[in-house]
Amino acid sequence: MTPVYFVLYQDMLATSLCLPLEMLQAANDLHRVQTRAPRIHIQRVSDSMNPIATPGGITLHAEVTIDEVPAKEEGPAPIIFLPALWRNPQKSLHQHPQLISWLREQIKAGATVCAAGTGSCFLAETGKLDGKPATTHWFYLDTFHEHYPAIQLKRQHLITQAGKLYCAASVNALADLTVHLISQIFDRAISAHVERHFSHEARRPFEHISFLDDQPSRHQDEEIIQVQLWLNQNFNKSFQLNDLATKFDMSKRNFDRRFKAATGKTPLRYLQETRIAHARDLLKNSNLNILEVAQRVGYQDTAHFSALFKDFTRMTPSAFRKSVRSKLFSL
Numbered sequence: 001m002t003p004v005y006f007v008l009y010q011d012m013l014a015t016s017l018c019l020p021l022e023m024l025q026a027a028n029d030l031h032r033v034q035t036r037a038p039r040i041h042i043q044r045v046s047d048s049m050n051p052i053a054t055p056g057g058i059t060l061h062a063e064v065t066i067d068e069v070p071a072k073e074e075g076p077a078p079i080i081f082l083p084a085l086w087r088n089p090q091k092s093l094h095q096h097p098q099l100i101s102w103l104r105e106q107i108k109a110g111a112t113v114c115a116a117g118t119g120s121c122f123l124a125e126t127g128k129l130d131g132k133p134a135t136t137h138w139f140y141l142d143t144f145h146e147h148y149p150a151i152q153l154k155r156q157h158l159i160t161q162a163g164k165l166y167c168a169a170s171v172n173a174l175a176d177l178t179v180h181l182i183s184q185i186f187d188r189a190i191s192a193h194v195e196r197h198f199s200h201e202a203r204r205p206f207e208h209i210s211f212l213d214d215q216p217s218r219h220q221d222e223e224i225i226q227v228q229l230w231l232n233q234n235f236n237k238s239f240q241l242n243d244l245a246t247k248f249d250m251s252k253r254n255f256d257r258r259f260k261a262a263t264g265k266t267p268l269r270y271l272q273e274t275r276i277a278h279a280r281d282l283l284k285n286s287n288l289n290i291l292e293v294a295q296r297v298g299y300q301d302t303a304h305f306s307a308l309f310k311d312f313t314r315m316t317p318s319a320f321r322k323s324v325r326s327k328l329f330s331l
Contacts (some may be wrong), residue, residue, distance in 0.1 A: 001041050002076040002185060005069065007083065008046040008062050009099060009122075011092045014054045016084040016116040016171050017044075020178040023198050027182045027190050039186060040079075045069060047098045055086040066102040077110035079181070084117030084137065084171065093121055100125045112164040114181070116174045120167045124148045132162035135169045175199060192314035196323070223248060224262040227255075228270070235274045236298045241267050275299070276312045283321040290317050 004024060006017050024042060031039045046052065046062035053059050069078075080103070085092050093100070104126040107113060115123045117137040121144070123129055130150040135157050145153050154160050158173035168174040175198065183191035227248055244267070245255035259267045275297040282293045294305035309317050 001038060003069075003078040004040050004042045004081070005045045005078055006042070006081045007099065007122075008044055008052045008060050009083075009085075009092050009096045010052060011085050011087070011089070012052065012054055012060075012083040012119070013086055013117070013171075014056055014058045014060065014083075016119065016174060017060070017081065019171060019198075020081055020114075020116075020174055023175070023178045023194050024182065026197065027186050027194050030190050030193060031186055047096055047102070066098065069102070069106075071105055072109040077112065078106065079112045079114070079185075080106060082113065082115040082119035082122050084119050084174075085121070088143075089118040089121040089140070093125060096122075104128065107165070110164070112166070112181075114166045114168065114174070114177060116168050117170060118144075120144070121147070123165060123167065124151060129162065129165060132165065133157075133160040134162070134165075134167045135160045136167065137169055188312075189314055196315070221258060221262040223250075224259055227259065227267070228263070231267075231271055231274060235271060235278065236296060238298065238300075241271070272308055273312070276309055279305070279309060279317070280313070280320070283317055284324045293317065 006021055008017075021042060024040060028038050028040050028042070031037075043063045044060065045064050045066055047066050049062055049065060051059050051061050082103075100122060103113065103122060107126060107128045113123055118140050120129075120134055120136045124134065124144070124147070129148070131152065133152045133154050134144075134148075135154045136144045141153065141155055144151075158169045159177050160167045166177055168177045179191050179195045179199075182194055227244065230244070230247075241255075242252050245252045248255065250258070256267060259265070259270070263270060265273070279293055279297045282288055282296055286293075288296065290306065291302050294300070294302050297305075299305035299308075306317055309315075309320070313320055315323065
């Protein structure tokens with residue numbers, strides 16, 4: 001069972017703790033119904049058992065202290081959430097120096113850390129983000145850069161990933177990140193279920209809004225990068241992947257092997273993900289019917305398109321459109 005720790009500290013925003021906590025708990029409950037066993041164990045942790053009063057007037061209590069958390073967990077490494085801070089984070093950083101040392105040791109032992117908003121400053125103080133990408137709340141971007149010049153600040157990205165270290169610039173971005181983590185911890189079906197219940201509006205896929213330190217476009221196989229660029233520009237055309245291998249002067253076997261090694265996906269899966277991502281945008285933002293949407297993204301068979309769309313989103317195209325349009329209104 002994977003331990004998940006939500007860290008408490010002064011001036012934290014309760015929203016940035018409660019939202020991901022409840023999303024993860026919902027995923028865990030669904031997994032328990034399906035398998036009769038939980039997948040994660042959630043606890044609130046702090047450097048003391050003193051109550052934490054949030055700016056919104058909500059008082060939170062830790063269940064364990066950092067001294068009670070093993071330096072190295074037996075079994076899966078923990079996932080640690082660092083909530084956002086209200087206003088200047090320096091006061092809270094000075095009040096909780098032990099947390100920074102604890103975080104440094106947990107990261108060294110293999111923990112995954114997710115920081116929300118200016119909670120990224122706790123992560124930055126460990127030194128483990130030096131030379132790596134990070135982001136923070138828009139209002140604190142300049143100050144963050146001044147305090148941590150060794151960090152690659154990604155001002156235009158709402159989510160960054162550097163190995164197991166994640167930063168989310170806002171609570172909404174944290175929700176997107178949490179959906180992504182749920183898909184990694186559990187599976188895509190459970191993450192889609194949680195996403196629909198907590199965020200009825202459409203969200204852009206994690207890969208489309210984040211800066212990934214190990215993102216596919218950063219691999220070293222330049223020929224496969226060219227293939228990816230071609231697929232991103234021609235996804236809506238009719239072609240055979242066998243012909244694409246020939247186009248790039250590779251055998252089908254070598255093409256499949258190199259593409260999977262570079263991206264972690266088969267060429268077909270990559271193409272399907274690209275098409276479905278564009279289909280989501282069309283269903284949300286246009287009045288094209290389902291057949292027209294299918295054709296716009298490269299499918300002539302509506303039934304096949306609908307089956308694929310449901311496989312990726314756990315909703316039919318019609319149900320997806322209805323869900324994303326339900327919040328639209330006009331005067």
